Structure formats: structure tokens, C-alpha cells
Amino acid sequence: MTDELSDLIGELVDTTADEQDQVIRQIVATREPEEVALLLESLPLAVRLDAWSKVPADDKLDILLTMRGDPRESLLDNMTLQELDALFDGMAAEDLVELSESLPRRMVDRALWVMDEQQRHYFEGAKQYRDDQIGRWVSHELLVLPTNARVRDGMRLLRRELPDYVDTVFLVNRAGHFSEAVRIGKIIASPDHLPLVDLSEDVFTVLEGQEDSVDASVKVQQSGFSALPVVDDTGKLLGRIDVGTAGELVNTYYEGQLMAGAGMDENEDLFAPVVKSARSRALWLGINLLTAFMASWFIGLFEATLQQVVALAVLMPVVASMGGIAGSQTLTLIIRGLAMGQVTSANLKALAKKELSVGGLNGVLWAIVIGLVASVWFGSPVIGVVIALAILVNIVAAAFSGIAVPVLLDKFKLDPALSGSVVLTTVTDIVGFVAFLGLGTLLLV
Amino acid sequence: MTDELSDLIGELVDTTADEQDQVIRQIVATREPEEVALLLESLPLAVRLDAWSKVPADDKLDILLTMRGDPRESLLDNMTLQELDALFDGMAAEDLVELSESLPRRMVDRALWVMDEQQRHYFEGAKQYRDDQIGRWVSHELLVLPTNARVRDGMRLLRRELPDYVDTVFLVNRAGHFSEAVRIGKIIASPDHLPLVDLSEDVFTVLEGQEDSVDASVKVQQSGFSALPVVDDTGKLLGRIDVGTAGELVNTYYEGQLMAGAGMDENEDLFAPVVKSARSRALWLGINLLTAFMASWFIGLFEATLQQVVALAVLMPVVASMGGIAGSQTLTLIIRGLAMGQVTSANLKALAKKELSVGGLNGVLWAIVIGLVASVWFGSPVIGVVIALAILVNIVAAAFSGIAVPVLLDKFKLDPALSGSVVLTTVTDIVGFVAFLGLGTLLLV
Structure with missing residues (x-):
């Protein structure tokens, strides 16, 4: 990847202005958002802003979400209100939690204003936790069923679109408290009428919202599961942390450690003003x-x-x-x-x-x-x-x-x-x- | 986790010799192998060896596999031939690849000698690659079907036990070359007679064995998939790298960077002789x-x-x-x-x-x-x-x-x-x- 990225940087710097539009569209269409984010970070400020203006509007959110703090701010600061509104349109709570670190308070309010009620509720829940607590980073794309559900209910749920990194269905009681986790593999392999609780995991880690975000992420990485549930201090299910988010949090932690040795932080922009x-x-x-x-x-x-x-x-x-x-x-x-x-x-x-x-x-x-x-x-x-x-x-x-x-x-x-x-x-x-x-x-x- | 680990260390150091047996068995039974490994690393050498002798034989392999190089060697060096043979019994190729870094060549040969032929073949395949190449670290627990398979074949496969971190089935042609990946979710949701190729992913990253192991691991983390396939230079499917392995490789890389600043490496033992x-x-x-x-x-x-x-x-x-x-x-x-x-x-x-x-x-x-x-x-x-x-x-x-x-x-x-x-x-x-x-x-x- 590092070689490929270097090539892209070269390609972009050597391109004439007319071709640039084309080149950027092609890069965005064929690369992961993380790669495009790294690429933009590698460009001198003026070139970066120019390139950013040519990224299709629909792709901007995913790229911003994976970018480091300071370079992300450099882009957000230069977007018009209209562009920001397009970004906010239909945004999920966890995306705004991530972006809100780089947005002025009034822009966050603007985003909340157009957000649907459920997502706004999630956002406010996440903001109850500090950014070094895992409750701040939960996602809400869950497979959840009541504790009395059976295999056939499980299969019905699985036949809808599966979110990424899902290998268990969470069982939740009437009060919304997490109760058990059942592996998807077991649901697929079992007869329709079986209660799901009969298939649930004996040993399964449940994270608490106020746990340290890095410690909790390491637990996710070590669990062997693709995601673990996060509950609040009453046991109510808040959401989940998947191995993708856990990996990002751990990598950010290590980057922070490396940068701290020189008195800097992980958000430092290669091309800061x-x-x-x-x-x-x-x-x-x-x-x-x-x-x-x-x-x-x-x-x-x-x-x-x-x-x-x-x-x-x-x-x-x-x-x-x-x-x-x-x-x-x-x-x-x-x-x-x-x-x-x-x-x-x-x-x-x-x-x-x-x-x-x-x-x-x-x-x-x-x-x-x-x-x-x-x-x-x-x-x-x-x-x-x-x-x-x-x-x-x-x-x-x-x-x-x-x-x-x-x-x-x-x-x-x-x-x-x-x-x-x-x-x-x-x-x-x-x-x-x-x-x-x-x-x-x-x-x- | 860090607090819990500190408590365990205290518990183990303060325990009298008679109770120790009990305490260790209980820790091993209720904790992830990674935690037990960190715990053992935190014990002074003599205490560590004593505690290790009380870990049930069946749990030893998983703990060793997640331990850092130097402390792992301190334990392996003190195991009897008989204990090592018990460890080698029924060992998978990828486990021996990992352990072979800390074993003398003649012990590796001894392990190979009792290994079944398929696993020995995998081991030799992995050893074709250097330890900074991703081909070295592939696992062989795969869901594989021929390119002409249909949804019903897919469902039959899924009803057997699913390995950890699996969200796609790989389609492979007659020569064993990787061809396509199909999401499990799509298989579950589709009618029995549909060819799997009709459901395959348009954009899916395939890793090559000689790619840098850290770059390739980052690709896995960024892909959004739980695992990516790894092929050799002819396109033959070697195995897969899942997000678990990818996370370990990336974390080890960062630890190495942090230790390198002081001229040490990530295997350094807190209680080295x-x-x-x-x-x-x-x-x-x-x-x-x-x-x-x-x-x-x-x-x-x-x-x-x-x-x-x-x-x-x-x-x-x-x-x-x-x-x-x-x-x-x-x-x-x-x-x-x-x-x-x-x-x-x-x-x-x-x-x-x-x-x-x-x-x-x-x-x-x-x-x-x-x-x-x-x-x-x-x-x-x-x-x-x-x-x-x-x-x-x-x-x-x-x-x-x-x-x-x-x-x-x-x-x-x-x-x-x-x-x-x-x-x-x-x-x-x-x-x-x-x-x-x-x-x-x-x-x-």
C-alpha cells in the first residue's frame, strides 16, 4: 500500500490542472476512503484544497471520517455552508460524534438540527462519555432480538442486509438490557423452533460505556468475536464496538504514543500552516x-x-x-x-x-x-x-x-x-x- | 483490562504456594489466553516458571501463541521433551509457524515429524515467505467452494461450524486459483438455485503472499471485511488473513516502533535474565x-x-x-x-x-x-x-x-x-x- 500511495501522490502532483479532475475521480472510485484520506494528507495545503474541491460530494463524508484531526479541520474549514449541509444530510450519529471533534460548536448544532430524532438521541447518548471512554464510540447497527426469540426469528433477521463485522445476534430483555449473544453460525445450523437462548455463548465479554476506550478495544481484538456489546451502568444496551472501530482506536493510541515522544499528538498535519x-x-x-x-x-x-x-x-x-x-x-x-x-x-x-x-x-x-x-x-x-x-x-x-x-x-x-x-x-x-x-x-x- | 491485570499480578504474588495451584487454574479458566500471557510476562522469572508449571497442559499452546518472543522462549526453554511433545500433538501449521520463531531447529523438526501431512504442507508453504511478508501468516480455516457452486451448496457449507471472523465464502477454480468472494449475508438471503457467482462482490481486495505484512494487514483492517484471501504469484489461494491476525501484526509493528526508539525490539522481556x-x-x-x-x-x-x-x-x-x-x-x-x-x-x-x-x-x-x-x-x-x-x-x-x-x-x-x-x-x-x-x-x- 505504501508504494501505491507514493505513486498516487506523484501522479497527482505531476498532473496538469485539466486532467486533475479526471484523475481524482478515478482514484476516489477505485480506492478505499482511508487511502484517499492518506493521499489528501500528503498534499501541500493549496494542492490539497484544490484536489478536495474535485472529490465527488457523495464520497466526502467517508474520507473525512478516516482522516486525522488536523488535516480534516483544514478541509472542513474551507467548505461552504452549502457543502457542509450536503455532508450533514442523513448523517448517522456515530459519524457526527467523530466529526464533531473537528467542527465548531455551531456547525455541530446545525448538523443536529437536520438529523433525525433517533440519531440525535444516539448522538447525545455518546456525548455522555468522554473521548477516552468506549461509550463515546459505539455504533448502532445491531442485530437485536428479544430474549424469547427463536431460530426462525433469527433467520428472518439474517435475511435482511447484514451490517459489516457481525457474527452474533444480541438478545435484549424488555427493559433494553443486554442478556445473551448467539453466533450466526449456530442460528443457521439449528432447527427453526429452537429458542435462541439455548444457543447462546457461555463466555462472552460485555463492555461498559465508561471503560477506557483503548483497553476496551483490545478486549474486542482479543475476544475472537467481530464485535462486542457496550452497556451503560444500568446494563442497558448502548450499541456495539466492532473490530474495525477497535483497530482504529488502538492504532490511534499507538500513533499518539509515537508522536508524544516528540511532544506532538497524533493529529499533527504533515502540511500544517x-x-x-x-x-x-x-x-x-x-x-x-x-x-x-x-x-x-x-x-x-x-x-x-x-x-x-x-x-x-x-x-x-x-x-x-x-x-x-x-x-x-x-x-x-x-x-x-x-x-x-x-x-x-x-x-x-x-x-x-x-x-x-x-x-x-x-x-x-x-x-x-x-x-x-x-x-x-x-x-x-x-x-x-x-x-x-x-x-x-x-x-x-x-x-x-x-x-x-x-x-x-x-x-x-x-x-x-x-x-x-x-x-x-x-x-x-x-x-x-x-x-x-x-x-x-x-x-x- | 489494565487494572484487572494489575490485580491479578498482585493476587498471584501474594498467594501462598499451596493456594497458587488453585488460583492459576481459576485464572486460566476465566480469562482470555492473551491476558494470561500478559500476566505471565509480568512475573519475575522464577515465579513465572513456577506458575507456568501449574497451567493445565491443554491451555498452554494458546497462551504461548500470543506471548511476546523473549518471554515465550523463557518458558519453552524450560519445558521437558514430554511436555513439548504434548504441545506439538495435533498442532496446526500456523501455530508452528508462530512458535518456530522461539524454538531451536531440532524442536521444529520434532514437531513436524508428528504433524499430519496437510498441515506440514501448509507449514512449508508459509516458510517460503519471510516473516515480513504476509504469506508467512496466513490461516487455512477457509470457506471455499468451486466457482460453479450454487446458493444451496453455500448453505450446506455454512451449516457446518463457522470459523471465527468469516463473512465471505471464497470461490476457487479448478486450478485452485482464487476467483470471487460472496458475502454470507447474501447467501442466506438468496434462493437456493442461484449460482454464487451472481452474488459475488464487485470490489474485493486480494492480497499477494509477498506483500509487506504490515501493509497487507492495514488493507485487511480498512477493507470492512473480516478477512481477505492471500494468493501466491500464480494466483493460487494460499489462505486468508483475518482482522484478528491483522490487528496482532499491526500492534506488533507499532510496539516495535516504540521500542526501536531506545534500540530495543518488541520481544524484549520485562524480566529477562x-x-x-x-x-x-x-x-x-x-x-x-x-x-x-x-x-x-x-x-x-x-x-x-x-x-x-x-x-x-x-x-x-x-x-x-x-x-x-x-x-x-x-x-x-x-x-x-x-x-x-x-x-x-x-x-x-x-x-x-x-x-x-x-x-x-x-x-x-x-x-x-x-x-x-x-x-x-x-x-x-x-x-x-x-x-x-x-x-x-x-x-x-x-x-x-x-x-x-x-x-x-x-x-x-x-x-x-x-x-x-x-x-x-x-x-x-x-x-x-x-x-x-x-x-x-x-x-x-
Whole structure:
């Protein structure tokens, strides 16, 4: 797919204006909406808007729904009221839930105004939940029957058009509470008069609306079923989450984790307007600057030493950088463990013992190597000893912080994937500089 | 799920030895294999092996199949030949494909020896493909009918037990070549005598065995179907990839990307043996050390300057660190774009222009801020000018490298997620130090 997409981008950029209309129509007709969305995201802003104006109106909604937040906004912002109204016409609740993230409030109201009553009701139900709760993302295309239904009722239902990703029929009691799930395969294979409850699954996961959306999506992926039901806190069936939606939520989560490492989010637009992009990144640079100045301030404490032994200034980055790398290895492992629920108070001590041992071993190894190189380079065994000790201290401290920092951040409900590495490198920088320059002051001055 | 898992870990660690047997059996009986696998991964090695010995033999295979590589190996290595034979008994080809990554060759042969001929044939077919090709991961639980079959044949097939994630029947010609797909829903709703080909899907994606496994998995996730067929280069049907397998492959890919940032891979065991873990991380520390020494060497060129103006030594980390952060923002965006096929020669120039503009804007902003702070701190406007210019140069250079480094690595078939940030920070460190100390030498000495 990636190769094909690259080809399409090339094709679109190289096309003359007259042919473009034709090319875009053909792409939209033969590709999945997800591919067209990725393609549009890959176009510089002006080309993107131009291309968007040539996408047939009927295809626009599906493409917008799968697009990342920021590029989607770039398109929605440039659509006329008339175009938006066409988009809203006959829109399902779950589509508006998705789009409402990128629409101003008054446009959402406009969309609600033309929406049919049932869908508006669904929309308001979904909005009861936060966007990190699974209740927000349910779909309402369900196969539902009352608990006293029989196989023949099931077959009648199945003969109407089946929604995507359906492998069970949900049985619901009179109060609308979810009760059982019956596999379609079993309905097809059973005699007409059998009650469906006799065929229902013994073990079947039911999701609750306020569950974390990623955890719940992973449950769907692991269930082996194409979709799981979602209920509210009274047990009333709200809708379902299918493997398609679950996959999107999990992929978005992972993209978010990857982008968070650089202080960005998963909605970042490849071709965001320059000023907008500069502004959103400036904050992260500013936070980093504060921590860098902090490290500098600690170095400043040792100005006199640095003046006398300039070799220390030359070697400083080695100490800081080895600590940063060792710490980030532990950090990465712990962040993954925390996200999966694998790191908890019960195994934290054992984990710390293991990581400190690993740190100790690598600390000794690299202390020796770096100590030898430094003493040869500067012709001074004492410099070798100073840097060797500093490296050992910093790598062990890095292992400790690699566990402590994410665990504490997580306890304070801060995302370790976002702020973990900034805090960690601040610690390893400061510990490294102070250990190195402090030992240097003691042994060399 | 994450909370529940944490509770289970606590439960298992706090249990006395006599109760453990009972607790484990109960967990295995009521949880998905994926959850049990995550739980076992979260236990220190000795506890893990102890718990594993109490897992009923019949449940072991499913748990092993969903476990990450390294922890799985820790369990397999400690199983007796007898236990392994029980595991191999009646094993499906796709299970052995998965396990064979963690088994020594002679154990794979042993498993093949007891495998039935059809499954052995499938296994050898899968092994024709590399593990980054989708052909390696196909399953063989298919609903297949000849191209001349009718609805009544379809219904007969559906009345047997349906495999998980099946929403279409595949039609195959006499040579075994895939021809069409028919939705189950349409078969159920149509009269008995109708030829199935009349009901087949107009647009249906067929995967080829040698396609990239992640790209192909994304296609499955985007298709809206529960599974897509995979064919070899002659068009012969090899099997299918369902949304379950696709989700696992995509999640593993993302985990790999996240771990690669710290020079590790997705198989890393939370409780790997200390020596093994230290060894695997030492390589990454060694590579980093080389780059750190390189940066030091450049600093060393300016020893005389540093001796005269020690403020430069104090401020060095600020210049390097701002460049590193700005560069990693661009790098992260480009790595994601490359992975999705969104960055290509056709839009590279526009992308570079945008990133350089963003870099220029943030460069000017932070140059002014840092220049002012430094000139006040050290009471020297010239130091302010020196660091301001160095920051501007380094942030712009970082934006440029943030694009050039991953694009070049990708061109040479190296994974930018693994080596991108090491190469990038080497560039930003060196550019930063040379610009800063070079300007310092010119203007301050």
C-alpha cells in the first residue's frame, strides 16, 4: 500500500490542472476512503484544497471520517455552508460524534438540527462519555432480538442486509438490557423452533460505556468475536464496538504514543500552516529550554574547575549522553509495561532489582571502556578515574530514574509517554554533570 | 483490562504456594489466553516458571501463541521433551509457524515429524515467505467452494461450524486459483438455485503472499471485511488473513516502533535474565558512545577558547539540546509519513520548505529568548549574540536533518525508527557545538 500511495501522490502532483479532475475521480472510485484520506494528507495545503474541491460530494463524508484531526479541520474549514449541509444530510450519529471533534460548536448544532430524532438521541447518548471512554464510540447497527426469540426469528433477521463485522445476534430483555449473544453460525445450523437462548455463548465479554476506550478495544481484538456489546451502568444496551472501530482506536493510541515522544499528538498535519505548526511546537521547545538551563546552572557551579581542567568540558557530553541512553531503555520498557497494566506495586521491587543489576553491569563495563579512552586521550589516569566513576553513577541513577519517573508520572495521571523522556534526561543530565564535575573538583583541582 | 491485570499480578504474588495451584487454574479458566500471557510476562522469572508449571497442559499452546518472543522462549526453554511433545500433538501449521520463531531447529523438526501431512504442507508453504511478508501468516480455516457452486451448496457449507471472523465464502477454480468472494449475508438471503457467482462482490481486495505484512494487514483492517484471501504469484489461494491476525501484526509493528526508539525490539522481556538483558542493551550504548566521542572530539578543537571563556562550557548543553528537540519533532513527523507512504519524492520539496520555515520561525524566537537570558546571566551582550546565532543555525539545521536523515536511511533500507534519532542527535550535537564554539572563538577571543 505504501508504494501505491507514493505513486498516487506523484501522479497527482505531476498532473496538469485539466486532467486533475479526471484523475481524482478515478482514484476516489477505485480506492478505499482511508487511502484517499492518506493521499489528501500528503498534499501541500493549496494542492490539497484544490484536489478536495474535485472529490465527488457523495464520497466526502467517508474520507473525512478516516482522516486525522488536523488535516480534516483544514478541509472542513474551507467548505461552504452549502457543502457542509450536503455532508450533514442523513448523517448517522456515530459519524457526527467523530466529526464533531473537528467542527465548531455551531456547525455541530446545525448538523443536529437536520438529523433525525433517533440519531440525535444516539448522538447525545455518546456525548455522555468522554473521548477516552468506549461509550463515546459505539455504533448502532445491531442485530437485536428479544430474549424469547427463536431460530426462525433469527433467520428472518439474517435475511435482511447484514451490517459489516457481525457474527452474533444480541438478545435484549424488555427493559433494553443486554442478556445473551448467539453466533450466526449456530442460528443457521439449528432447527427453526429452537429458542435462541439455548444457543447462546457461555463466555462472552460485555463492555461498559465508561471503560477506557483503548483497553476496551483490545478486549474486542482479543475476544475472537467481530464485535462486542457496550452497556451503560444500568446494563442497558448502548450499541456495539466492532473490530474495525477497535483497530482504529488502538492504532490511534499507538500513533499518539509515537508522536508524544516528540511532544506532538497524533493529529499533527504533515502540511500544517507554518505559523500554526511553529506555535504548537514552540511549547515543547520552551519546556525543554527550562530543563536545559537547569542543567547549565548546575554546570555553572563548577566554573572554576572547568577553567582549570578544560578536558572536563570536552568530556561532559559523553557522561550526560550515556546516562540518557541507558535511562531511556529502562523508561521505554516501563512505559510499555504500564500501558499494558504489567507494571504494578506487586512486581515493582523485583523489576527495580533487575533493572539496577542491568544498569550496574553496563555501568561497570562502560566505565572501564570510557575511563581507559579518556585517560589515554588526555594523558591523565585521574581524568580516566573521574569519568569512569561518573559514568557508573549516572548509568545506575538512570536505571533507577527509568523506573521511578514513569511510575510517579503515572501515579499523578500524567502520560509518561509524553513527559517521561524530558524529566528523565533532566535527571540524567544533572546527575551526570554534578557527579563528573564534582569528582573532578575533588580529584583534579 | 489494565487494572484487572494489575490485580491479578498482585493476587498471584501474594498467594501462598499451596493456594497458587488453585488460583492459576481459576485464572486460566476465566480469562482470555492473551491476558494470561500478559500476566505471565509480568512475573519475575522464577515465579513465572513456577506458575507456568501449574497451567493445565491443554491451555498452554494458546497462551504461548500470543506471548511476546523473549518471554515465550523463557518458558519453552524450560519445558521437558514430554511436555513439548504434548504441545506439538495435533498442532496446526500456523501455530508452528508462530512458535518456530522461539524454538531451536531440532524442536521444529520434532514437531513436524508428528504433524499430519496437510498441515506440514501448509507449514512449508508459509516458510517460503519471510516473516515480513504476509504469506508467512496466513490461516487455512477457509470457506471455499468451486466457482460453479450454487446458493444451496453455500448453505450446506455454512451449516457446518463457522470459523471465527468469516463473512465471505471464497470461490476457487479448478486450478485452485482464487476467483470471487460472496458475502454470507447474501447467501442466506438468496434462493437456493442461484449460482454464487451472481452474488459475488464487485470490489474485493486480494492480497499477494509477498506483500509487506504490515501493509497487507492495514488493507485487511480498512477493507470492512473480516478477512481477505492471500494468493501466491500464480494466483493460487494460499489462505486468508483475518482482522484478528491483522490487528496482532499491526500492534506488533507499532510496539516495535516504540521500542526501536531506545534500540530495543518488541520481544524484549520485562524480566529477562540480567546478563542477557545487559548484553542486548550494551550494543546500543556502544553505538551511542561512538557518537558522543565524536561530538567531544569537535569540542576538543576549541579547548583554547573554552579555557578563556568558560561561560561557553556552561551554555553548551543548551545549544545541543534545543537542536536535538527541534530535530526530533521533524524526525518523528517524517518517520510516520514514510511508514504510511505519505512522504515521497513528489512532496519532499514542499515538505522541506514547510519544515525549514517552521524551524526558521522557532529558531528566531528562541534565539532572541536565549540570547537575552545568556547576556544577562553572564553580563555580556556578545555571549548573547554568539548563543543566539548558534541556536538559530542549529534549529534550522535540525529541521533540515530531521527530513534528510530518515529519508536517506529509508533509501538505504535502514529503519529510521531505530537509527534515526542517534544519527540526528549526532548531527545536531556537532553542528550546535561547532557553531557555538566557532562563533565564540571569532567574537570572544
